[in-house]
Amino acid sequence: MAARTRVAVTGNSRRWSPSWWCTRLALWLVGAEAVRLSVRHEVPECSVDALIIGGGDDISPEHYGGDLEAPVRTDPDRDALEMRWIQHALDTGLPMLGICRGAQLINVVLGGQLHQDLRELRKRTYNRPGLLPTKQVRLEYHSRMAEVCKRERLRVNSLHHQAVRSAGRGLQVVGRDLDQIVQGFEAESKEIMGVQWHPEYLFYLPSQLRLFRWLVKAAQK
Numbered sequence: 001m002a003a004r005t006r007v008a009v010t011g012n013s014r015r016w017s018p019s020w021w022c023t024r025l026a027l028w029l030v031g032a033e034a035v036r037l038s039v040r041h042e043v044p045e046c047s048v049d050a051l052i053i054g055g056g057d058d059i060s061p062e063h064y065g066g067d068l069e070a071p072v073r074t075d076p077d078r079d080a081l082e083m084r085w086i087q088h089a090l091d092t093g094l095p096m097l098g099i100c101r102g103a104q105l106i107n108v109v110l111g112g113q114l115h116q117d118l119r120e121l122r123k124r125t126y127n128r129p130g131l132l133p134t135k136q137v138r139l140e141y142h143s144r145m146a147e148v149c150k151r152e153r154l155r156v157n158s159l160h161h162q163a164v165r166s167a168g169r170g171l172q173v174v175g176r177d178l179d180q181i182v183q184g185f186e187a188e189s190k191e192i193m194g195v196q197w198h199p200e201y202l203f204y205l206p207s208q209l210r211l212f213r214w215l216v217k218a219a220q221k
Contacts, residue, residue, distance in 0.1 A: 004033040005216050006047065010082050010102065011054040012075070013040035019054055019099075019200055026203040030213040037085070039077045045088055050095040050219035053082055053102030055198055058162060064108045066116045083109055095191035095218035097211060100160050103185065103194030110168025115181070118163050124178035129159045131201045137183045143174035144186050145193060148214040149207040156183070156197035156208075163196055191218040 009023050024034035032050075037043045058072040060079050082102070086109045089096045098106040104114055115121065125135055133155035139146040146152050154175075164182040167173050175184025175195070183196040195211065202208040 004031060005049045005219050006033050006035050007050045007052060007215065007219070008035045008037040008043050008048040008085070009052045009054055010037045010078075010085065012056050012078070013038040019056075019198065022200040022203065023052060023054065023099075026200050026209060026212045027216070029203065029209060030216050032212070032216045032219075037081075039081055045085075048094075050215050051085060051089050051097070052215070053086060053096065053098045053105055054200075055100035055102060055159065057101065059101065059105055059108060059114070061116060063105075064112075064114050066114065072116075079105070089192075090190070093190065095215055096193075097215045098192075098194035099200065100196055100198055101162075103196055104162060104164060106192065106194050107164045107168045107171060107185065110171060112168030112171065113165040115163050115165045117161055118181060119161055121181065122179055125158075125181075131157050131159070131198070133157055133202055133205065135177060135197070137175050137177050137197070139184060140174045143172075143184075145174050145184050145195075148193075148210050150210065151207050154207060156195075156199075157201055158196075159198055160196055164194075191215075 011020050027034045057075045060074045135158045137154045139152045141152050170188050171185045173182050173185050177183050186193045199208040199211050
């Protein structure tokens, strides 16, 4: 029996982490093994085939020129760990999927900027956080993400108050919500995607599970 593709999944280090367990299940459903990675869960870089940078607390504003006085909940140790792993993935070609905070951090490492708090920018989309697919996202018809999801219009969940403002080096914005706020990007020449929503909580939707399947297939190439 062939060994399962091993995917490192970053997140918080708390014992009970719903996003970790849901991501683990989604990866198992597409034939991969999730390996937990956090400040308390060490993983050798050479032992995994792909990387997921998961959601969580806000990114420390000093990394993207944000307001240092803003009331945000940050995790500097996690920032440092994930930025090191993102750079490793960029240097080695490790396929990578960024989820919510993870997508934002990939963008920051590549020199992009963030909206530190986008709630006042909302005109057509509710600011109510939730796990159910209630928000509309439109993908560029020619994008790899639309090809992977097999859809150009998605219903997704929303748990964020920050988002990509300008794309980093080599990234293309391919998804926006009704307020034209960035919801998805992909790399021009690398196996990298970032989504602002949480597909791990929507693994029961084929379009969302396909994002994890794409990552595993990219690792197997």
